Amino acid sequence: MQKTLLDVKDLTIKFRTDDGVVEAVNKVSLSVQEGETLGIVGETGAGKTTTALGIMGLVDSPPGKIEGGSILLDDTDLLKLGEEAVRKLRGKEISMIFQDPMTSLNPVFTVVEQIAEVIVNHQQLGEKEAEQKAIEMLELVRIPAERAYEYPHQFSGGMKQRVVIAIALACNPRLLIADEPTTALDVTIQAQVLELMKDLKTKSKTSMIMITHDLGVVSEICDKVAIMYAGEIVESGSLEDIFENPLHPYTNGLFGSIPDIDKEVEFLSPIEGLVPDPSDLPSGCKFHPRCKYAQHLCRVEDPSFREYSPGHFTKCFVHEGKLSVKEVKKYE
Amino acid sequence: MSNSYIEVKNLKKYFQTPAGNLHAVDGLDFSIAKGKTIGVVGESGCGKSTTGRLMTMLLEPTEGEILFNGTDVTKLSHKGMAEYRKKIQIIFQDPFSSLNPRKTVFHSIVEPLDIHRVYRDKADKENRVYELMELVGLSERFVNSYPHELDGGRRQRIGIARALALSPEFIVCDEPVSALDVSIQAQILNLLKRLQLQFGYTYMFITHDLSVVKHFTEEIMVMYLGQVVEKAPVKQLFANPRHPYTRALLSAIPVPNLKKKKERILLQGEITSPINPKNECRFAARCSFATDECRSSTPEITDLGCGHTVRCFRVHELEEMRP
Numbered sequence: 001m002q003k004t005l006l007d008v009k010d011l012t013i014k015f016r017t018d019d020g021v022v023e024a025v026n027k028v029s030l031s032v033q034e035g036e037t038l039g040i041v042g043e044t045g046a047g048k049t050t051t052a053l054g055i056m057g058l059v060d061s062p063p064g065k066i067e068g069g070s071i072l073l074d075d076t077d078l079l080k081l082g083e084e085a086v087r088k089l090r091g092k093e094i095s096m097i098f099q100d101p102m103t104s105l106n107p108v109f110t111v112v113e114q115i116a117e118v119i120v121n122h123q124q125l126g127e128k129e130a131e132q133k134a135i136e137m138l139e140l141v142r143i144p145a146e147r148a149y150e151y152p153h154q155f156s157g158g159m160k161q162r163v164v165i166a167i168a169l170a171c172n173p174r175l176l177i178a179d180e181p182t183t184a185l186d187v188t189i190q191a192q193v194l195e196l197m198k199d200l201k202t203k204s205k206t207s208m209i210m211i212t213h214d215l216g217v218v219s220e221i222c223d224k225v226a227i228m229y230a231g232e233i234v235e236s237g238s239l240e241d242i243f244e245n246p247l248h249p250y251t252n253g254l255f256g257s258i259p260d261i262d263k264e265v266e267f268l269s270p271i272e273g274l275v276p277d278p279s280d281l282p283s284g285c286k287f288h289p290r291c292k293y294a295q296h297l298c299r300v301e302d303p304s305f306r307e308y309s310p311g312h313f314t315k316c317f318v319h320e321g322k323l324s325v326k327e328v329k330k331y332e
Numbered sequence: 333m334s335n336s337y338i339e340v341k342n343l344k345k346y347f348q349t350p351a352g353n354l355h356a357v358d359g360l361d362f363s364i365a366k367g368k369t370i371g372v373v374g375e376s377g378c379g380k381s382t383t384g385r386l387m388t389m390l391l392e393p394t395e396g397e398i399l400f401n402g403t404d405v406t407k408l409s410h411k412g413m414a415e416y417r418k419k420i421q422i423i424f425q426d427p428f429s430s431l432n433p434r435k436t437v438f439h440s441i442v443e444p445l446d447i448h449r450v451y452r453d454k455a456d457k458e459n460r461v462y463e464l465m466e467l468v469g470l471s472e473r474f475v476n477s478y479p480h481e482l483d484g485g486r487r488q489r490i491g492i493a494r495a496l497a498l499s500p501e502f503i504v505c506d507e508p509v510s511a512l513d514v515s516i517q518a519q520i521l522n523l524l525k526r527l528q529l530q531f532g533y534t535y536m537f538i539t540h541d542l543s544v545v546k547h548f549t550e551e552i553m554v555m556y557l558g559q560v561v562e563k564a565p566v567k568q569l570f571a572n573p574r575h576p577y578t579r580a581l582l583s584a585i586p587v588p589n590l591k592k593k594k595e596r597i598l599l600q601g602e603i604t605s606p607i608n609p610k611n612e613c614r615f616a617a618r619c620s621f622a623t624d625e626c627r628s629s630t631p632e633i634t635d636l637g638c639g640h641t642v643r644c645f646r647v648h649e650l651e652e653m654r655p
Contacts, residue, residue, distance in 0.1 A: 043513035044484070156602050157376075186375035186540065188599045191584035195598060213514060216586030243590045257518035258588055261543040261570070267525060268547065270518030274483060 002033040005207050006055070006175055011069035013047075013054050016062060022279045024050040026231040027069070029305075032175065032224075037201060037208040039222035039239075041215060041254070045275050047231040048211045052177045055209075056096050057086040073175070092122040095168035099180035101160035105152040111138070111163045112148035118170045137166040141196060158189035162196065169200065179211045194220055215258060219243060224311075227251050230276055230286040233305070237312035247314040247328060249291050255331040269331075285317070293318050293325050336363035336399075337534060338387075338502065343396035345382050352608040356382040358558035360396070364551075366501075369528070369535040371545035371566070373581070374555035377603055380538045381425075383555070384504040387536060388422045389413065400502070418448055421495035425507035427487030431479040438475045440490055441465065444497040464493040469523060485516035492523065502534045509544065521548065543585060546570065551639065554578050557606050557614040560633075564640040574642045574651065577615050613645065621646055 013025040025047045032038050040048045053059050055071055057078060071078040073093065078086060098104040106114060115134035119125055125133065135145050141162040152160055161181060168176055181197070182190040198221055201208060210222055218225055219239065226236040227250065235248040246252050253271035273290040276282055282289050288298040297317055305315040317323050343360040346353045357379045364370045372380045385391040387398065389405060397404045405416050424430035431440055441461050451457035462472060468489040479487055488508060495503055505524065509517040525548065527533060537548050545552055545566070552569050554562045554577065562575040573579045580597040599618050613631050616622040623646070631645045644650070 043515060158602060187542075187584045188375060188580060189602065190586075191596060191598060194586070195596075214586065215588035219588050219590055220586045240590065243588070254514060255588065257515045259518075259521070259543045259547050260589075261546055261582075261585060261587060262589070262592065265547060267522050268518040270522060271515040272519075274485060274516070275513070 002035065004031050005034050005036075005073065006030075006032040006209075007070075007072040008051075008055065009070045009072075011051065011054055011071065012067040013050055013059055013064060014067050015064045017279065020279045023231050023281060024064075024278060025054060028228075028231075028233055029069075030226055030233065030236065032207045032209060034174075034207055035201075035205045036224060037210055037222045039210045039212060039218040039225045040228060041212060041218055041225060042228035043213060043275050045230075045278055046228040047278075048228055049179055051228070052096065052179055052209065052211055055177065056090060056094060057083075058090075058096075088122075091118050091173070092171045093173055094175040094177065095171070095173040096177040096179065097161075097164050097168045097181045100184050101157060101164050102184070104164055105160060107152055110149050110151055111143075111155070111166075114163070115167050115170050118167055122171045134166075134170065137170050138163070140169070140200075141166045156189075158185055158192060161185060161193055165193075165196070165200075169204070169206070172204065173206065175207045175209070177209045177211070180213070181210075182217060183212070183214070190217075197221060215243075215254065227254070230281055231278060232286060232315065233313075234287065234316070235314040237309075241309070241312040245312075246330065247308060247312070247319055248287075248316050249293055249318070249328050250287050251314075252328060252331040253290075285315075293323065293328065295323050295325075297322055337366040337401065339363040339397075339399040340387075341397045341399070343383070343386060343398065344394045345379075345386055345391060346394045349607060354607045355558045355609055356606065357386060357393075358609075360553075360560060362553060362560070362563065364502075364534055364536065366534055367528070367532045368551070369537055369549040371549035371552040372536060372538045372555060373540065373542055373545060373552055375540055375581075375603065377557070377606065378555040379558040379606075380540075380555050381506055384422060384506045384536060384538050387502075387504050388420050389416070390422070414448070418498045419501045420504070421498070421500040421502075422504040422506060423488075423491050423495050423508045426511050427484055427491050428479075428511070430491055431487060433479055436476050436478055437465070437470070437482075437490055440479075441493045441497060444494060448498060450498065460497070464496055467496065467527070468493045469519075483516075484512050485519060488512060488520055489523070492520075492527075496527070499531075500533070502536070504536045504538065506538045507540070508537075510539065510541065517544075524548075541585075542582060554581065557603065557609065559614060559643060560641075561615065561644070562640075562642045565638065568638065568640050574636065574640070574647050575615075575644050576619050576621055576650065613643075621650060 008030050011025055011028045015022040015024055028051055042048050054066055112131060112134045115137050116130040119130040119133050135148050138148055139145055143162055182193050222239055224238055225242040226233045229250050235251050256269045257271055271290050284300050285298045285303055288294040303315050303317045305313055307313050318325055318328050340360055340362050343357060345357040346355055372383055374380045386393050393406055398406055408416055438461055441464055445457055470489045509520050537545055539545055549566055552566050553560045556577050562578045573582055580599045583597045601618050604617050611630055613626040616626040625645050631643050633641050633643050634647050635641050
């Protein structure tokens with residue numbers, strides 16, 4: 001039995017804005033075992049990034065506020081720690097890779113300085129040793145040591161993202177959160193970065209949370225998947241559960257709307273409608289306005305998040321047996 | 333082939349840079365039949381967007397001809413160009429930056445109608461705007477909204493409505509869905525397809541995502557550093573890609589299917605510089621099959637028949653090497 005590294009329970013994050021309260025993350029629970037990779041999948045505004053920032057203790061407050069829940073790393077609740085203590089963990093125990101490598105590096109420092117900064121901050125090392133270690137990190141992500149003293153603008157997008165990965169891994173974190181790490185990259189470069197991450201995962205046994213909208217990327221690298229919609233997890237389970245036996249209508253809709261390279265179809269089958277405005281969420285089940293199976297009950301009551309087979313959870317009245325429809329049709 | 337609707341011959345666009353000539357588009361030849369779609373696929377910097385801009389004459393080609401119904405549009409007079417521009421339109425990638433933030437939906441859509449003075453009567457013009465909004469699936473209630481009040485999918489619909497306003501014949505779609513979420517992507521792709529069936533538009537569909545074009549086009553051109561490395565009917569290209577770059581590109585796409593895990597061809601390194609390219613195969617630096625010949629001269633296009641062409645010295649040898 002693997003040890004649980006991260007255990008998030010009922011995390012709720014709200015933002016107070018002029019247009020009202022935005023419920024960005026609503027009672028999200030997830031866990032990551034040691035050495036495991038969890039994929040969080042969802043569309044823009046589903047709350048994926050906010051969940052990650054919540055775990056990192058980086059939600060801007062105000063306007064954001066963590067309203068409830070707990071985030072246990074081992075047995076310490078990160079939400080109960082002071083800011084200083086969380087700052088010490090960040091970069092050392094948990095690190096994050098952001099989507100856009102173009103903006104997450106500082107343009108006026110060389111890449112080696114940026115990597116060494118993390119090492120100096122968290123480990124008892126002098127500047128020379130830190131620099132040495134930083135160069136080792138660069139080589140780990142397959143950037144030749146002679147380029148260490150160059151500035152970010154001298155690197156291409158794929159290489160910048162590798163520098164960002166090197167920074168995130170510099171202190172050997174136990175949990176790495178990667179927020180759309182390959183979205184800004186070309187496919188062949190994305191393939192290189194994914195290959196690198198897979199390699200690092202097997203070598204260093206780092207646990208990972210991979211945030212993405214691309215189910216293809218998930219199938220490459222993740223062990224477990226959580227599907228988010230409008231601030232909630234609507235389905236979660238092992239990679240096989242989600243890909244072979246998706247339960248929630250939204251999950252099926254997502255799979256159905258991806259153009260499949262191995263199939264011939266005239267028209268795609270999109271999910272009708274739009275992602276709801278997070279400051280004005282629908283009543284009952286948040287997905288009901290776009291759901292083909294929705295009935296009166298879905299409009300008034302919110303289904304509960306239940307386990308249907310070991311480790312496979314979803315949140316839908318069809319599966320609770322409360323609707324006249326008894327089955328969600330699997331995507332084709 | 334003289335009766336082709338659009339025919340492009342030896343199209344080139346070089347940009348002057350301090351370091352030398354940047355060969356953005358370097359000798360394209362292709363034709364598109366009326367009512368059909370050609371897909372242009374490639375990674376950043378391959379010249380696919382430049383091609384789109386040349387087709388719409390937003391950029392002037394350095395060399396080459398673009399024949400539209402037999403007329404070379406690169407030589408058109410100012411007046412002739414105004415007429416041509418009515419028939420060709422472009423849909424841009426980013427619905428966030430391609431709309432004027434200070435114009436309402438109505439004003440954005442009506443702008444092309446005003447510029448070309450299509451309607452004398454104000455009521456006719458307004459009706460046309462509402463008609464266009466309905467056509468692209470934008471509810472009337474957004475007519476006075478500003479772009480920032482709308483989400484990406486709706487903004488892209490405005491972009492499409494603008495492009496359709498003058499009843500064009502040929503539309504260049506430059507990555508029209510890459511900035512959108514998957515569920516919205518499918519809606520926009522279906523919309524574009526429906527419009528084509530309804531009005532018989534001819535499309536040039538530019539994208540980096542091979543799985544998107546698969547459902548959309550009859551023919552695909554794969555570009556690499558300003559050149560077409562492979563061109564084929566869509567089924568042929570997917571079933572039997574011949575250029576090493578096309579193969580790598582196809583294998584690099586992460587497929588959301590656990591049962592079909594394919595062997596991945598991992599390309600080494602990154603795209604080389606398009607400034608003053610050497611006399612060699614442009615893909616040679618990243619190609620695992622490259623020989624001395626590939627590094628010392630530029631391959632010509634090999635015609636494999638059935639509209640399948642490849643720019644590779646070793647195309648026949650590599651076919652035999654395949655398992």
